[in-house]
Amino acid sequence: MALESWLRVSLPALPVAFTVFGVWLYWGENPLPLLAPPLAFWGVVVLFYLFSHLDLPQGRNYAPFLTILASVFWAFAAITSHNLGKFVASKQYVGFTSVFGSKDFWYAYICAAASFVAGLLHFIRYEPLIMEQIKKDRERLGAQGV
Amino acid sequence: MYDVLILSVMTVGILAMAVFSYKIFHSRAYPVGMVREIPTSQHGTLELEDVSDQEGTTQRIFYSDVWAKRHNQETAYGLFEKGKKRKIHLRFYGGGEPSFPEKPQGSPLEEKVTEHEEALKVYSKQVENLEKRLRRLEAERVQKFQEATEEEKPEAPQVVH
Numbered sequence: 001m002a003l004e005s006w007l008r009v010s011l012p013a014l015p016v017a018f019t020v021f022g023v024w025l026y027w028g029e030n031p032l033p034l035l036a037p038p039l040a041f042w043g044v045v046v047l048f049y050l051f052s053h054l055d056l057p058q059g060r061n062y063a064p065f066l067t068i069l070a071s072v073f074w075a076f077a078a079i080t081s082h083n084l085g086k087f088v089a090s091k092q093y094v095g096f097t098s099v100f101g102s103k104d105f106w107y108a109y110i111c112a113a114a115s116f117v118a119g120l121l122h123f124i125r126y127e128p129l130i131m132e133q134i135k136k137d138r139e140r141l142g143a144q145g146v
Numbered sequence: 147m148y149d150v151l152i153l154s155v156m157t158v159g160i161l162a163m164a165v166f167s168y169k170i171f172h173s174r175a176y177p178v179g180m181v182r183e184i185p186t187s188q189h190g191t192l193e194l195e196d197v198s199d200q201e202g203t204t205q206r207i208f209y210s211d212v213w214a215k216r217h218n219q220e221t222a223y224g225l226f227e228k229g230k231k232r233k234i235h236l237r238f239y240g241g242g243e244p245s246f247p248e249k250p251q252g253s254p255l256e257e258k259v260t261e262h263e264e265a266l267k268v269y270s271k272q273v274e275n276l277e278k279r280l281r282r283l284e285a286e287r288v289q290k291f292q293e294a295t296e297e298e299k300p301e302a303p304q305v306v307h
Contacts, residue, residue, distance in 0.1 A: 058173035062166040069163050107152050114160050133177035
């Protein structure tokens, strides 16, 4: 994968990196309530980037709907993460495995995973096309002397 | 109720995502608008030439092919007073050597009025700067006076048993 493509996936992953390295490793706080929304956010940003640079003559309406759905999942992940945070701060939380008994954990992480996976699959599929087009455009402009 | 709502939205959402993704994967996709081309000047190709008019004032002519195309002329040029950005004249000619257009003659009174207006603007700006400076100095003076009065306050008497 080209360096530009790595940049495109890394930038929206900064909130996830902050949660892992900052909140969890540096401050020693429980990252579970804070990890789901940034994961979903990554998917939203990647989908938005991809569909801003693709023209889909036949699937034109599906792209914005998919991005909107990813955003809705982001919102749900954020809301249920808030409830998960309350659970983690309560006496019911006795360790990592106790979160599996909380419904909010499943809601938050299933929504986050759905948005994340949608972004990832579409990125794997369409980023090579975009990079190929970029290469062709640069060669064409280079040949024109621009 | 909360559980039912979240669960139903999640299920519908995931199914919709799967369907949309399937539809997108099975449609043609064309990458568009990826590499930015360097924008050309809005005036197109500019050629500059400094000329002196009959009165000895140096003026700058620039030729614009974009203007020419816009007005269906072979050539188009604009005239600027050298060193200033304000346009004096704009003429479009159908080819050949551009001739120097005549400078519009305003009445001496109009010229004087313009001169006075410009001088007034400069003067107003100077007055404004002076007022700002005065206010700043006044504020500094008040601050220094307050600091000085605080230092001079007598110390509270000490009680000796």
